[in-house]
């Protein structure tokens with residue numbers, strides 16, 4: 001399940017991960033759209049869900065309420081928190097909320113190309129060490145880091161199931 005604030009690249013990542021069998025539906029009783037697709041990797045099929053943007057697990061908007069419900073009801077094997085590398089410090093509080101809720105989180109630090117362009121350096125290994133979760137740098141619009149993200153997700157699922 002891909003989560004994060006609006007405009008961080010969730011849908012670009014979703015499209016790179018999934019094939020053409022994508023369904024868009026309104027979450028029951030709402031006008032909020034949830035997109036589902038499948039990804040195939042090493043003969044395994046994974047369901048991928050693109051969620052409405054959320055700033056906090058304590059919902060204010062209908063979008064946030066839907067994403068919170070999806071997180072709690074669908075019990076995803078992996079929650080990929082997608083963040084904008086340019087605004088990392090504003091986005092990490094949600095990572096902590098997701099972790100505190102006991103969710104299996106991987107952090108995708110997206111827009112690394114733009115962070116690079118403004119001379120912003122991010123120590124992804126250090127971040128991973130501090131948070132205690134896998135951290136992958138991506139530039140989804142340039143199709144960079146997606147293979148590493150897939151591998152991180154699969155490795156995480158494998159370890160949790162084992």
Ligand SMILES: Nc1nc2c(ncn2[C@@H]2O[C@H](COP(=O)(O)OP(=O)(O)O)[C@@H](O)[C@H]2O)c(=O)[nH]1
Nearest residue numbers: 006007008009010011012110111138139140141
């Ligand atoms: N430069 C750059 N732009 C990106 C990247 N990922 C996404 N974008 C752009 O950011 C905008 C928002 O992306 P989108 O996937 O719709 O964000 P969402 O609201 O999180 O689903 C789009 O214009 C994307 O093309 C990236 O890694 N680098």
Ligand SMILES: [Mg+2]
Nearest residue numbers: 010011012050
């Ligand atoms: Mg989107």
